[in-house]
Amino acid sequence: MHEIVEKEKLNEEMTSLEVEAPLVAEKIKPGQFIVIRMHEKGERIPLTFYKKDMKKGTVTMIYQKIGKSTCQLDTYEEGDQLQDVVGPMGKPAEIKKYGTVVCIGGGVGTPEVFPVAKALEEAGNEVIIISGFRNKDLVICDSEIEESTCADSFYLCTDDGSCGREGFTSDLLEELIEEGKNIDLVHAVGPPIMMKVIADITERHDIPTKVSLNSIMLDATGMCGSCRVEVGGEMKLACVDGPEFDAHEVNFEEFMQRITMFEKQEEKAMKRWKEEHEGCCE
Ligand code: FAD
Ligand code: MG
Secondary structure, eight states, X not given: XXXXXXXXXXXXXXXXXXXXXXXXXXXXXXXXXXXXXXXXXXXXXXXXXXXEETTTTEEEEEEEOOSHHHHHHTTOOTTOEESEEEEEEXXXXXXXXXSEEEXXXXXXXXXXXXXXXXXXXXXXXXXXXXXXXXXXXXXXXXXXXXXXXXXXXXXXXXXXXXXXXXXXHHHHHHHHHHTTOOOSEEEEXXXXXXXXXXXXXXXXXXXXXXXXXXXXXXXXXXXXXXXEEEETTEEEETTTTOSXXXXXXXXXXXXXXXXXXXXXXXXXXXXXXXXHSTTTTO
């Protein structure tokens, strides 16, 4: 069992959860993820590693309330126990000296970017972070990024312009490219369409790009095959071969289609959950 040490509601949709998991904290690296299971019959929820505290033996993740399991997770409070906190899962991000790296986080993708950017900065890269949200109420991790040394420059944008620059992360990236900024690598994590648009832009400009894919994972150990994705014409499993892949090799059409494959069941589960727990997750 794993105790929830700290729970902080960041906004209406997102919450940060610090849990006791000393063995995971000891081993986990930027770019890897954790799978949690609330109870014996609970769905497995993959969440990206955001922060760790080796002294306390804890790891922190940020989840967005999106469906039944994340709404149920939101009913857990500090001091409650989670059945399983398993990790590190997946391969770590490839950290080395590239030169100038632009790390792009969209929405709840930003927590993944934070430790990756920090590691890239420590490896001697110039790191630029671009982080985008739908509106100001959903902005997260901005003060952590500003207060840490994980980036040389940080650009914040919102779709409606209510905080930072108005526009998408891809617009800011295009601006940087047009200004003549020499970019050696782009690392992007966020909504599938954001990653696809970024991959299209960087392919046109011949900029190596990595994306971290949030495919549907049931066991996250390479057994179920639900996270399979075509990369460079080959079948890969995002859980064990990824989640980081060469963006220009990913078949985004198939990827985007596969992440909606359980929509009907998800809707049904959510409807039932709302009926049983009136007022929860509105
Ligand atoms: P549901 O209503 O069941 O599903 C809503 C949508 O979430 C689905 O349409 C699908 O796109 C996605 N989803 C559902 N089940 C899964 C699953 N088993 N695996 C992956 N996606 C699923 N979310 C965060 O909020 N923060 C994170 O840091 C984060 N990191 C992730 C890292 C990885 C490697 C992966 C694969 C996913 C990550 N996700 C993250 C997505 C998160 O796992 C899903 O949002 C969550 O499982 C949804 O569960 P649900 O029952 O609440 O929603
Ligand atoms: Mg679910």
